[in-house]
Amino acid sequence: MASMRDIRTRIKSIKETMQITKAMNLIASSKLKKARKQLNDTLPYFEKIQSTLRDIIAHSPDIEHKYFDKRENVQKKKAGYVVITADKGLCGAYNHNIIKFAESHMQNKVEKYLFVIGHMGRDYFRHHNYNIDIEFLYTAQNPTVYRAREIAESLISMFDNHMLDEIYVVYTKMESAVKLTPEVIKLLPLEKSEFGGVADPDERYxxxxxxxxxxxxxxxxxxxxxxxxxxxxxxxxxxxxxxxARMTAMDSATNSAKELIKELTLLYNRARQAAITQEISEIVGGAEALR
Known part of the structure; x- marks a missing residue:
């Protein structure tokens, strides 16, 4: 059995770690609320753009445009993948799931090029000898419209110059607090079927x-x-x-720390009780020897 001093030291260390996991949980919660608010604030603008695109295609179903060009005459299409991962770990299986999902989607592509957002994904794909754009150094933290515009302009320029024939983005969709699903979206070329709806129900308008x-x-x-x-x-x-994912992981870590502290406290009490019993036995034994 470990000494009482060792147990006390370990309990103290776990309590300090638990304070860190609690703080990380609160920070992740705060960042989550902020990001959701940013998205909700800008969503109406992008919804209006999508509505206008549906309206144009509804009135001009036979329109030909470079952004709808599937380049069927190209034998080996060059596919570009924007893979969004995290900049750091401590978020459960978040990075592992999105990386494996991206690999499974890319396996049938002959010529594929990676544009990785986030240090974790960038390090993984570099170590596994994927063809990565080393100048595409974007962080996953605090996403902004300005950063999205920069990325979009780079990708569209590559598509316009036939450096890429298809562009996909692989990301994680938050369906609920406990359900995070990796998904892939085809950015270019666009599919007219995606805009099949009618933007405004008023046909006279x-x-x-x-x-x-x-x-x-x-x-x-x-x-x-x-x-x-x-x-x-x-x-x-x-x-x-x-x-x-980080909130869930840190909450799980905090609960595990609490359970471990309970077990160590029980172990400490047992060691303390054993020490007291031994002391009493030694005193009784000494008294008997003096008789």
Whole structure:
């Protein structure tokens, strides 16, 4: 049995660790609320862009545009993957799940290029000899619309210059506080079926809508903003998922620490009781010897 001093030292160490896990839980909760508020504040703008795209496609179903070009004549399509991971660990299986999901989705692609957001994913793919864009150094912390715009502009430029034929983003969707699901979205080329709905139910209003100078020109302006909105949404969703996973992990760690402290306290009391019993036995034995 360990000495009482060793047990006291271990209990003290666990209590200090438990204070850290509690603090990390609170910090993750605060970041989660902030990110959710940012997304809700900007969501109406991007929803309006999507609504306008649906309206254009509904009125011009036969429209041809570079952002809808599937490049069927290309034999080996170059696929770009934006994989969103965390910058650090201590968030359960969050990083492991998204990395394995990305690998499974990429396995059928002959030519694939990685654009990794987050240090954890970047380190993993580098060590496993994936073709990573080493200049794509974006952090997963505190996502902003400005950062989403930078990323969107880089990806769209690569698509326009035929450096990439398909672009996907792999992220983690937060369906609930306990359910985090890895998902993949195809950014480019766009699918007209994704905009099959009608934006405004008032058909009389739709009949007089015109786009100047042309629907194709308007699409050239709207689609980059739509891509930016999608990226921003996935960045925030992944960040929220990371904080939720960290909250769960830290809460579990705190509960485990409490249980361990209970066990060690019981062990300490037993050791203390054994020491007291031994002391009493020694005193009684000494008294008997003096008789």
């Amino acid at each position: 739709k009949e007089i809508v015109t786009y100047d100078p042309s629907p194709a020109t308007v699409l050239s302006t709207l689609v980059p903003n739509y891509i930016k909105g999608l990226l921003y949404g996935t960045l925030v969703e992944s960040f929220c998922s990371e904080q939720s």
